[in-house]
Amino acid sequence: MAAGELSGRRIVLGVSGGIAAYKSAELTRLLGKAGAGVDVVLTEGGARFVTPVTFQALSGNYVWTDLWDPRRPANMAHIDLSRAADAVLVAPASADFLAKLVQGMADDLLTTLCLARPRAGIEGAERDCPLLVAPAMNRQMWENPATQRNIEQLRRDGISVLGPAAGDQACGEIGMGRMLEPEELLEEVVAFFQPKLLAGRRVLITAGPTQEALDPVRVITNLSSGRMGYALARAAQQAGADVTLVSGPVDLAAPRGVARVAVRSALDMHGAVMQRVHGQDFFIAVAAVADYRPAAAQGHKIKKSSAPLSVALAPNPDILAAVAALPDAPFCVGFAAESRNLDEYAEGKRRAKRLPMVVGNLVQDGLGGTDNSIVIYDEAGRHALERAPKEELARKIIAHAAACAGAWRERRGALPGA
Numbered sequence: 001m002a003a004g005e006l007s008g009r010r011i012v013l014g015v016s017g018g019i020a021a022y023k024s025a026e027l028t029r030l031l032g033k034a035g036a037g038v039d040v041v042l043t044e045g046g047a048r049f050v051t052p053v054t055f056q057a058l059s060g061n062y063v064w065t066d067l068w069d070p071r072r073p074a075n076m077a078h079i080d081l082s083r084a085a086d087a088v089l090v091a092p093a094s095a096d097f098l099a100k101l102v103q104g105m106a107d108d109l110l111t112t113l114c115l116a117r118p119r120a121g122i123e124g125a126e127r128d129c130p131l132l133v134a135p136a137m138n139r140q141m142w143e144n145p146a147t148q149r150n151i152e153q154l155r156r157d158g159i160s161v162l163g164p165a166a167g168d169q170a171c172g173e174i175g176m177g178r179m180l181e182p183e184e185l186l187e188e189v190v191a192f193f194q195p196k197l198l199a200g201r202r203v204l205i206t207a208g209p210t211q212e213a214l215d216p217v218r219v220i221t222n223l224s225s226g227r228m229g230y231a232l233a234r235a236a237q238q239a240g241a242d243v244t245l246v247s248g249p250v251d252l253a254a255p256r257g258v259a260r261v262a263v264r265s266a267l268d269m270h271g272a273v274m275q276r277v278h279g280q281d282f283f284i285a286v287a288a289v290a291d292y293r294p295a296a297a298q299g300h301k302i303k304k305s306s307a308p309l310s311v312a313l314a315p316n317p318d319i320l321a322a323v324a325a326l327p328d329a330p331f332c333v334g335f336a337a338e339s340r341n342l343d344e345y346a347e348g349k350r351r352a353k354r355l356p357m358v359v360g361n362l363v364q365d366g367l368g369g370t371d372n373s374i375v376i377y378d379e380a381g382r383h384a385l386e387r388a389p390k391e392e393l394a395r396k397i398i399a400h401a402a403a404c405a406g407a408w409r410e411r412r413g414a415l416p417g418a
């Protein structure tokens with residue numbers, strides 16, 4: 001997650017009564033670190049698990065517990081807080097709290113605030129203040145038909161339900177009903193605010209280095225960290241796409257909601273991509289694929305000797321070129337990491353591989369780091385983007401690809417034999 005992904009956002013974090021409330025203290029900190037202003041509202045039950053003092057210290061703001069709190073000039077915290085918020089997130093949302101939401105009850109500050117929040121489409125509502133809930137409860141309570149009915153109704157009412165997850169429960173039982181972890185909830189909130197530019201689209205991405213075996217313990221590889229490819233997978237997923245990430249060996253967790261296929265060599269990556277490419281709308285080749293592999297991998301460890309050692313190398317298949325040449329090729333985005341002459345090499349690559357879009361960067365600017373400077377090359381020319389964290393660049397690349405793909409498909413569809 002890049003710092004500032006929620007900057008300028010104001011979130012009401014509602015905490016109802018459940019043991020998972022202790023995780024909401026960490027969530028408050030994470031939301032603040034991502035740049036959001038957080039107003040915490042505790043129910044009476046929530047305040048039994050974690051005190052207002054904890055949330056006040058972590059959010060740096062007053063904490064609200066009482067519908068009759070006189071600290072607001074007109075004594076209407078339920079109106080003021082929701083009018084200032086970009087979203088209300090209730091985490092944990094207890095079974096009781098969810099039932100109250102379904103019934104439209106308003107018997108404390110949090111329920112009243114949820115009912116009173118502005119919703120787009122209502123006459124006079126200047127803004128939409130969406131509601132997200134993160135259920136947390138014992139598995140029997142979760143599976144109970146009453147709760148399941150309530151969840152269905154909440155979804156129908158346009159409320160986003162985040163989780164729950166399955167696993168160990170505080171009561172000692174194991175099953176569905178654990179609240180998502182604070183980091184997962186933060187990812188869900190960041191994703192919630194992203195425009196769904198790729199809704200319903202399928203995106204295949206390669207990322208990371210490949211490893212080409214010399215013998216059972218030695219490989220030829222490169223310094224790619226995989227960060228740019230992983231950031232793109234995350235951005236595409238958050239833009240609403242169904243994302244498959246074919247990844248070489250890297251030290252990164254798969255982004256939330258992304259299906260990862262782990263591979264090692266260029267040949268493995270080629271096979272994994274070719275097996276999955278049909279039906280994809282986009283193919284984004286970010287992997288730093290080794291251009292060559294040892295012509296013959298040794299079955300046993302190469303023994304040291306004082307004589308020079310030469311290794312014959314065989315070229316690897318160009319995965320991107322192979323995909324771009326398919327009759328039903330998706331919209332292909334290539335990457336060009338160069339050490340000089342970026343414009344000439346990157347645009348040259350775009351034309352040679354017949355790609356609608358190439359993202360170029362100078363290796364000294366980005367390889368292995370968290371930030372990068374990039375230039376996008378497409379049919380319309382060159383578009384330089386300001387130096388920024390890879391997460392931010394990833395969103396811009398996805399937006400650019402989404403914007404170009406429509407016209408590209410139309411042109412392609414018009415070609416004879418396409």
Ligand code: C5P
Binds near residue numbers: 286287
């Ligand atoms: O030609 P070059 O290797 O510089 O092109 C880089 C682009 O091609 C990147 O998008 C990279 O992921 C892709 N590529 C590939 N298979 C290869 C080599 C590069 O998909 N064997």
